[in-house]
Amino acid sequence: MTYTLVILNAKLSDGRMLNIGCAGTRIQAMTTGPLKGDMVIDAGGRWVAPGIIDVHTHIRDMELSQKEDWVSASAAAARGGITTVCDMPNTRPATFDAEGLRAKWRAAARSTVNYGINFGVTEYNHDEMEKVTGINAFKIFMAESSAGYVVEAMDVIRRVMEIARRRNIPLMVHSELQSCVEAHHQRYAMTMSNHHLLRHRECAIRATERLLYLQKETGAPLYIAHVSTAEEIELIARAKQAGQKVWCEVTPHHLFLDHGVAEKAGHYAKVNPPLREKHHSHALQQAVADGVVDTIGTDHAPHTLEEKARPYPEAPSGFPGLETSLGLMLQMYHQGQIDKTRLEQMMCTAPARIFNMKDRGILREGAYADIIIVDEERPWRVDPAAFFTKARYSPFKDMLLKGQVITTIVNGQPVWHDNRLRPTKGMPLEYH
Incomplete structure (x- = not known):
C-alpha cells in the first residue's frame, strides 16, 4: 500500500522507534517495517507526538x-x-x-x-x-x-x-x-x-x-x-x-x-x-x-x-x-x-x-493524523516581532528556550514544515 503521508524514524515518548503511515485524514499504520508514501518526512529520530x-x-x-x-x-x-x-x-x-x-x-x-x-x-x-x-x-x-x-x-x-x-x-x-x-x-x-x-x-x-x-x-x-x-x-x-x-x-x-x-x-x-x-x-x-x-x-x-x-x-x-x-x-x-x-x-x-473529543489527542491506528515533530534540543529566542499572531508582544520576550516544533500535521496534511506555513482547512471537532 502507498500512503498519502509517511513519517519515518519517529521516536515516541515511550522511546519506541516507529514509521507512521497516514491515509487521508487518519493514521493507518504504526510499524517498525518499511512504508511507502506519496509524501515522506524523515523525523530522523526526533520526538513525534500527537498534535x-x-x-x-x-x-x-x-x-x-x-x-x-x-x-x-x-x-x-x-x-x-x-x-x-x-x-x-x-x-x-x-x-x-x-x-x-x-x-x-x-x-x-x-x-x-x-x-x-x-x-x-x-x-x-x-x-x-x-x-x-x-x-x-x-x-x-x-x-x-x-x-x-x-x-x-x-x-x-x-x-x-x-x-x-x-x-x-x-x-x-x-x-x-x-x-x-x-x-x-x-x-x-x-x-x-x-x-x-x-x-x-x-x-x-x-x-x-x-x-x-x-x-x-x-x-x-x-x-x-x-x-x-x-x-x-x-x-x-x-x-x-x-x-x-x-x-x-x-x-x-x-x-x-x-x-x-x-x-x-x-x-x-x-x-x-x-x-x-x-x-x-x-x-x-x-x-x-x-x-x-x-x-x-x-x-x-x-x-x-x-x-x-x-x-x-x-x-x-x-x-x-x-x-x-x-x-x-x-x-x-x-x-x-x-x-x-x-x-x-x-x-x-x-x-x-x-472534553469527549472523537479520535484526537493520541497516536494510534484509526485516529486523526494530528501529529507534530519536535526538535527538543533546538535553541530559540522568543521574538514577538516574528510571531504569526497579530499580537506581536509577549512578557516572555527575549527568553531563550530549548525545544521547537519543526513539523505540524493536521488531518494528514503538513501545515508547518521546513519553516513554511502551508495553510489548509481544519475540521470542526466531533464529540462522543
Missing part, C-alpha cells in the same frame, strides 16, 4: 478582527504545534445564543487547524444551554475579564451545573469572584504594580471553594481554568482525592512568571487571573509534576499594541501564547521535572478525554 489541543483560546475575529482572526491565530497555532483550538465565548458578537454560535462557526471555517467552540453562560440563557449542540464546553466567567457577562450567584451556578451534568458537557469556569475583586479595588491604587492585589488571590480561592462545594452537590463535570494559586491547588487535590469529577488547567505564564515581571513588561504582562508571587508558581510546577494538574491551556488573549499602551485601568488583560506554550513547557522536561509522556498527557491526551 497539541488547546481548549482555552480567545481567537477574537468578527468585530474584533483588528486584535486577531482565525487565519492569523490558526497560523500561530500550527507554528506552535497546536493542531486543535477551542475558542472562548467573549467575542463580538458573543457566543451566548444560537445566532452568536452560527456566526462563530462561519468565522472558524477559515481556520488552518481543527476547532471547537465554548458556549458562554449568563444568568438568562439556560434554555439555550438545553438546546445547543456540537460545543466543546459551557463557560462561566465569575469575574469580569473582557467579558460582559458575570455569573457568581450560587443558585445560578447550581442550575448551570445541573444542566452540565444532565447533558454531560464539561463546565469550564474562570474562577475569580467579581464582588471580591470590586472590594479590593477600594483598597489599592489602580496601578499595574498592584494588579495582583486588585485581583487578590482571595478572590480566586473563594470562587474555587464555591465551585467545588456546588460540584459536590450536583456531580457536574467541572473544569477550572487557569488556576493561579497554591491554595486552589490544595483544594482541588483534596476534591479529587474525595472522588469529585473535577479537572484543572494551568497556563505557562502562571507556571513561569510572577508579578515582578511587570517592572519590565508593563501592561504586556497584565492578565487575569494575575501573575502572583513566586511561591504560587513553584506550587503550580509541583502540581504539574505530581499529576494534580490535568491540562495546559494558553489562554491566548491577543490585543492591539495601542490598546495595551493605554493607562492601567483601560489597558485590556491578556497576551498571546500559541507560539510559545510548548517551548516553555519543554523547560520543565529539560529540568527533569516531568517526562515527555506527562507532557503529552497534559497537552494532548487529557484535553481530548476530558
Whole structure:
C-alpha cells in the first residue's frame, strides 16, 4: 500500500522507534517495517507526538478582527504545534445564543487547524444551554475579564451545573469572584504594580471553594481554568482525592512568571487571573509534576499594541501564547521535572478525554493524523516581532528556550514544515 503521508524514524515518548503511515485524514499504520508514501518526512529520530489541543483560546475575529482572526491565530497555532483550538465565548458578537454560535462557526471555517467552540453562560440563557449542540464546553466567567457577562450567584451556578451534568458537557469556569475583586479595588491604587492585589488571590480561592462545594452537590463535570494559586491547588487535590469529577488547567505564564515581571513588561504582562508571587508558581510546577494538574491551556488573549499602551485601568488583560506554550513547557522536561509522556498527557491526551473529543489527542491506528515533530534540543529566542499572531508582544520576550516544533500535521496534511506555513482547512471537532 502507498500512503498519502509517511513519517519515518519517529521516536515516541515511550522511546519506541516507529514509521507512521497516514491515509487521508487518519493514521493507518504504526510499524517498525518499511512504508511507502506519496509524501515522506524523515523525523530522523526526533520526538513525534500527537498534535497539541488547546481548549482555552480567545481567537477574537468578527468585530474584533483588528486584535486577531482565525487565519492569523490558526497560523500561530500550527507554528506552535497546536493542531486543535477551542475558542472562548467573549467575542463580538458573543457566543451566548444560537445566532452568536452560527456566526462563530462561519468565522472558524477559515481556520488552518481543527476547532471547537465554548458556549458562554449568563444568568438568562439556560434554555439555550438545553438546546445547543456540537460545543466543546459551557463557560462561566465569575469575574469580569473582557467579558460582559458575570455569573457568581450560587443558585445560578447550581442550575448551570445541573444542566452540565444532565447533558454531560464539561463546565469550564474562570474562577475569580467579581464582588471580591470590586472590594479590593477600594483598597489599592489602580496601578499595574498592584494588579495582583486588585485581583487578590482571595478572590480566586473563594470562587474555587464555591465551585467545588456546588460540584459536590450536583456531580457536574467541572473544569477550572487557569488556576493561579497554591491554595486552589490544595483544594482541588483534596476534591479529587474525595472522588469529585473535577479537572484543572494551568497556563505557562502562571507556571513561569510572577508579578515582578511587570517592572519590565508593563501592561504586556497584565492578565487575569494575575501573575502572583513566586511561591504560587513553584506550587503550580509541583502540581504539574505530581499529576494534580490535568491540562495546559494558553489562554491566548491577543490585543492591539495601542490598546495595551493605554493607562492601567483601560489597558485590556491578556497576551498571546500559541507560539510559545510548548517551548516553555519543554523547560520543565529539560529540568527533569516531568517526562515527555506527562507532557503529552497534559497537552494532548487529557484535553481530548476530558472534553469527549472523537479520535484526537493520541497516536494510534484509526485516529486523526494530528501529529507534530519536535526538535527538543533546538535553541530559540522568543521574538514577538516574528510571531504569526497579530499580537506581536509577549512578557516572555527575549527568553531563550530549548525545544521547537519543526513539523505540524493536521488531518494528514503538513501545515508547518521546513519553516513554511502551508495553510489548509481544519475540521470542526466531533464529540462522543
